[in-house]
Amino acid sequence: MLRRTVLSALVAVLALVVPATAADTPGVTATEIKIGNTNPYSGPASAYGTIGKVIGAYFKKVNDEGGVNGRKINYISYDDAYSPPKTVEMVRKLVEQDQVAALFQTLGTPTNSAIHKYMNQQKVPHLFVATGATKWNDPKNFPWTMGWQPNYQTEGRIYAQYIMKNFPDAKIGILYQNDDYGKDYRKGLHDGLGEANAKKMIVMEQTYEVTDPTIDSQIVNLKNSGANVFFNVTIPKFAVQAIKKAHDIGWKPAHFLNNVSSSLATVLKPAGVEASRGLITALYMKEITDPQWKNDKGYQDWVAFMKKYYPEGALDDQSNAFGYTVAQAMVQVLKQCGNDLSRENILNQAENLKNVEFPLLLPGIKVNTSATDHAPLEQEQLAKFDGERWGLFGELYDAAKK
């Protein structure tokens, strides 16, 4: 009895104390929490700007439903035009002037590189950055920064494992974009094969520049090299060309297509269903243009959300599913924070996601983080295109377990 009174007294005291400490946390009041973001709404990467918009739409939905623990999310997103100096300026505005509690989903590798040090000096959470580079998972040196999606090297390693197991006599031809993105995939494949296997198996590597008009000659070269496995690291425009050209010249390798170009609407259908049959990719999200998810509840909820809160957003753009999902992760972190929205606790809770599932992730894929693991998504599953849908097969690959 006594213990219970003491306990309830403690609870009462805590209840009094906690809002008082919450009051002097930057970006947080009794009714709102400020979350900052930058996105390329203009400039060369503006196609990604839809991610920033769909996140705003999702927070609006959360606010309409009462917010998180009684607080509304005040989402402030500025245009940085994918220019690192502009990112620095806008992020300093968010941190120093707008006084946001945390930065979330800032988009781009060079743009995030420009603010990486600053965020960690200021000790402001820099969460779930929108880039596939590997460097964001470095909690020892950059404890306030955290990535989100599986990185390109991980995916490259997944293909390598599959190839070694199923095609021991593979002669691999690689086509990759000549920049960090392409090189990361290439490195993942090389690392996954191991030095000896890479030397033995890889018979040709071809590159292209993002400004090239066509990659036809690269495909012809790859065919002539005698490769029977094709690792295709291209963005959608070139993926369409590669799939078509390989089909047209009668080259029929085991064709591994990177996740970047796994959209049915923008890649496989334009390339031709016949030509695309048999492609293999690695997925971690439900491909929203794939008919197998038509009756999936997660997909239907997303469509309903899009129609109500972001009607101008395209329903065949995977970026809109991506932004929706990562916004759900941010809300999860805020929920876990309870009433303590100090920057320390926001980071602690972001590091404390345990087996969280989101409706648009593939079934079984879970988000896990810790103080030493700043890579939330590390699982992917292989899928083969059967002419109509991506047929998932095999087990989930987990990079964290390797």
Next chain:
Amino acid sequence: MTARAGALGLAAALAVALALPFVVSNFRLFQFTQVGVYAIALLGLNVLTGYNGQISLGHGAFYALGAYTTAILIDHWNVPYPLTIIAAGVLCLVAGFLFGIPALRLEGLYLALATFALALAIPQILKYFEHWTGGSQGIVLSKPAPPWGMKASPDQWLYYFTLAVLVILFVLARNLLAGRTGRAIVAIRDNPIAAQAMGVNTALYKSLTFGVSAAYTGVAGALSAIVIAFVAPDAFNVFLSITFLTGVVIGGLASISGAIFGALFIQFVPNWAQDISKAAPWAIYGVFLIGFMYVMPFGIAGALRRVAARAARRGTAARA
């Protein structure tokens, strides 16, 4: 009268600039430091375009060259940052001079296109020399701390540092343009044949002007690398070069003070546009641009000069 007004205005502007760190936040100060950096770049472009009549759509390339010179010298060899700025200036002077020689054959729009090619090429070239430039990942630098145990924030120190460089370069430009060289540069713009007849070596002067212009822009780029503490190819796209030209024209062609006004414009107007409308900031920016050009066809500096001249005329009329 106008001369005295001009001197007064200059003193007032300098006083405001010196006092700024005591009244504004570090973030605002950072923005004004960027204004200073842009002003140096715009002055460089103005020497070329405003005074000498050569249009460049590629000054972002020299800005990038300056920025990368500084970044690479600091990153690979730990060179003290003030020295890297001098190195960047000298390198861009040479590069600009060399580019100026073939550019002699090109006039007006053709030169604009040739320089445009430079702006288009530079991000790719930077990615190509990955060992030095860090490819598209860029190079991360550290912000310099204030020297001599000064009790200032790094932002305050960088602001004063930039201001000092700006004042030195503006005085140098003024001396260059007010003298014999300046008259030759302007004469080439107004009538190249007459200039040649008067004994001006047009080829040499044009290339030299290109070199000086590039050097200024290169110094600005070097400062930007220090202020931002990061360089990457994406920072130096074609749009940067266009922004510089916009700044020069809005600020006022063939005007030294115009560089400051232009820099204020390109720094703050896009931000205001974003504050006014998140949905269509560039449309708002466009409205600003057209508005400025319509109201002040000779740029902000030109409009101020006109107002001052009118006031002076009224003053003499009243006395007479």
